[in-house]
Amino acid sequence: MLIDTRTPDPKKFINGATGDWEIVIGMEVHAQVTSKSKLFSGASAEYGGAPNAHVSLVDAAMPGMLPVINEECVKQAVRTGLGLKAAINHRSVFDRKNYFYPDLPQGYQISQFKQPIVGEGTVILDMPGETVEVGVERLHLEQDAGKSIHDQHPTMSFVDLNRSGVALMEIVSKPDLRSSDEAKAYLSKLRTILRYLGTCDGNMEEGSMRADINVSVRKPGGEFGTRCEIKNVNSIRFAGQAIEYEARRQIGILEDGGAIAQETRLFDPREGVTRSMRSKEEAHDYRYFPDPDLLPLEFDQAFVDALAAGLPELPDDKKARFIADYGVTPYDAMVLTLEQASADFFEKVAKGRDAKTSANWVINEFFGRLNKEGKEISASPMSAEQLGEIIDLIADNTISGKIAKDLFEIVWLEGGNPRELVESRGMRQVTDTGAIEAAVDEVIAANPDKAEQAKAKPTLSGWFVGQVMKKTGGKANPQAVNEIIKARLGIE
């Protein structure tokens, strides 16, 4: 049933005492659907809220309450399916997954088991030196559970049902991932796609996106091994750490002649280890059956087509367009398209300007500065127009690249019109050759020994460039300075 789509790659092997091992990873990602109300009730789906405030009597599973499905959640699932280039099932069925837990008042979760709303799709990963195609097995709609708080009382747990009944999409991948880096790239790419589509906010800290990670190891290219499932990993970094730890744990057991017990484990970020969740194992019998309260979910191709027509440009398409239209490198295109807001910002800056220069400034200076301050692009103190103006000032030789960085700093911290700032603060670069020549002559006259050395060894002329730049307060055009120094010293 499980098909191996990958060719074993020695670069990804883990070296054990008995030779190489290959990791096999598949993921189940739970993504909270962006909607105003819950999947089957009219209570608010908003995060937070006072205890049990976002709860209807349907969510609390009071007797006689009946679920009515939210059309927007269905549309969001279909949009996501289209974004994953997946098959959309015009008919799907809701089932009850039965288990007992205090934060599950119904005693079952409404989910989709045999007939999910979305079938097989694909996620493309850009890894260094290769493109990895990860199969999506399915996507189905289901209800979230409530929340239990265990640390407020010595003998009691507190239960808040505000999350109960909020719509989730469970996105199940095929076991196509072969390293923790690929697993992290998969989560990151999935998050990017969901955020572009607007179907999930991808906020892992608030739990809007979390992953159950299936990990097994095998001899390269061999039979799939027994897997363990690491539950509820809520950050991309933790996913990487959990997989690395778990793979090595399994290799250790196998190399000692042991066998892997199929089980559910939890990752402890403080210790960096995974631990068995022994207690729940016994009861894993969900006795799925079709929910008699709900008819099959049916829609026609016109419904799907209308949603397809309203989709935004997706990350892969945008990336391809950036490479083709702007001539940026695949890596830069990937960075620029990680977030829709970043891509929009770049396009505003690049409009009518040199695309590569624009990409460099947006990625290195602008994103670099945002990261340093931990700011989202929406909270940036600098607009695309301001950054574009700085780039124009370099292009028309008003300022040098070095001065531009100082100007960037001023605009970032104080705001204002870059061109006016250059004038009011006297930052305009000196292109007047006479003035530069005078400065060069002065420096050469003051350092006759160094001038002699530079004549013999032209690489030393760099020292003169530095001195002249210092003398002119950094405002001389570095290219002009370089040329004049070479002419004066008589070096090629």
Next chain:
Amino acid sequence: MSVDTATVRRVARLARIKVSDEEAERMTGELNSILGFVEQLDEVDVSGVEPMTSVVAIKMRLREDVVTDGNVPEKVVGNAPVCDDDFFMVPKVVE
């Protein structure tokens, strides 16, 4: 299809229903006679017949995405044996 006492015990545990040995024994017999009764349906040839999901041919209704409910925490926790500050309180469930 028939069930043995061990299966009856397992099903009871999954449903969180406490049954004594005596009850499990009795229920095994009862359940087997129910299963035997239902098995008569196997005599009907249903090959090529779509499973029926509703007596009337209707499609599932979909609801508009608007907040129309909630903000009734006192009703939600109204029947709870123990509650505090609008939280349900239950015996500690963490290991």
